Amino acid sequence: MLVETHSAAQSAFLRRYRRRERLIVYVRWGLLALFLGLWELSARLGWIDPFLLSSPSRMAATAASLFASGELFTHISVTLGETLVGFLLGSLLGIGLAVLLWWSKTLSRILDPYLVILNSLPKIALGPVLIVWMGSGVEAIVTMTLLISVIVTLCTVLGGFNEVSPEKLTLLRSFGASKWQCFCKVVLPGSLPTVVSALKLGIGMSWVGVIVGEFLVSRAGLGYLIVYGGQVFKLDLVMAATAILCVLAALMYFCIAFLEKRLRDKRGETAG
């Protein structure tokens, strides 16, 4: 439909555009390499104390030995598992509750102050209570994660649902649509972008929940490694675990970003 024009000026524009994009990617990676390089260099030259601040090579060595002993996989899978389960449960519950509160204005009004308070309460404060209730196991960690992500998901998604223009609903009702049809045909698809941002927020919150949970109770996981490393003054371990956490969180975020891109393509939001 859209004719691709290929005048000389257009080609020049495209060339400039691609060159700039490439430059941005190079500089991004370059910054990371520079940071790691400087860190390593200053540790070797004794500008900083590698015992306190570690160094990339010492972190890599720590990770390698964890990997060799097979522990690395255990810790990663524990943390990843807890995060995913907590995130999925928190998101499902959050979206489910949002649907319920969208459905019933009265219920939404009744619960409004509680939501506001729960939203501003640092859920971490409930940690000790959770441990008493659920024991110091995975359940407590997953519950903590769920608690942290569910409220933010609920509030964001409900906000998105309520923002859908009433006129679009009127239009659909004039076709004889039921409330459920209104939800499926306008409210949900109309607020999908908000739902996706809620998921992005939720995944970040889930990492927080899992790590805090592991700080409090766990016997395995990256959070456990960080706390343990701190207690025995193995800062290499703390730093290595943190770096692995960074990579995992980034990977998870990119997965969601990828799904978001697919969704936007399908909905024509990237079309010209």
Add this chain to the structure above:
Amino acid sequence: MEPLLEFQNISMRYHALSGETDVLENFSLTVEPGEFIALLGPSGCGKSTLLSLAAGLLKPDRGRVLLRGEPIQAPPVHMGYMLQRDHLFPWLTVRQNALLGLQVRGNLTEAAQRRVDALLKSCGLWDFADAFPRQLSGGMRQRAALVRTLAVDPEFLLLDERFSALDAQTRIYLADEVKGILGHDRAALLVSHDISECISMADKVVVLSRRPARIQQVHAIDLEGGPMQRRSDPRFREYFDLLWKELDVHVG
């Protein structure tokens, strides 16, 4: 001939914390099949409420709204309701948008789909059937919304300030197109506070009073042809002056 749509002694009152609002009081109006009626009235007098009643979205406090003699309980199947803006769903393609009404009704038959395809063709949207609304020009969006309305094969249309959000030229152009596509067998109830628009489209202009809306005057418009043609008729001016004074007397 049996009237298509009948408002019989409708009274309507909105309740809010700040008080009650009488919107309609003993309002009666009859729409014959194929008749194009324009409701001309000051803002806030209850025009949209009238359309919502005819669309089966509201129930009157008193009186009845009849479609072919039967009280309207729910939105009639063969009814098209067009709001001020096009309200195309940006996440659906033009064709998916057009099929919306049929889908909601569960009437997505092959024949219905063929009819929608034919409508897309006749409205010059065939090449854009799989495009998304944001890829369309303003005029094309309007036509897409029109196709969506016509897809349910409406026997009457409710047009709420349909054209007021458009620039003057698109407005006249689209009005012409709507009239052309509607033909003469579909009835329509148009709400507007644009006098020229009412004269150029309607068979009858009903002038409403301020709230609660009562009928002040009914003017039959004895002009031929579509909006473009009517606008160049010398009598257009006469009708315009007449209605202008009418509105002025009751509203000003």
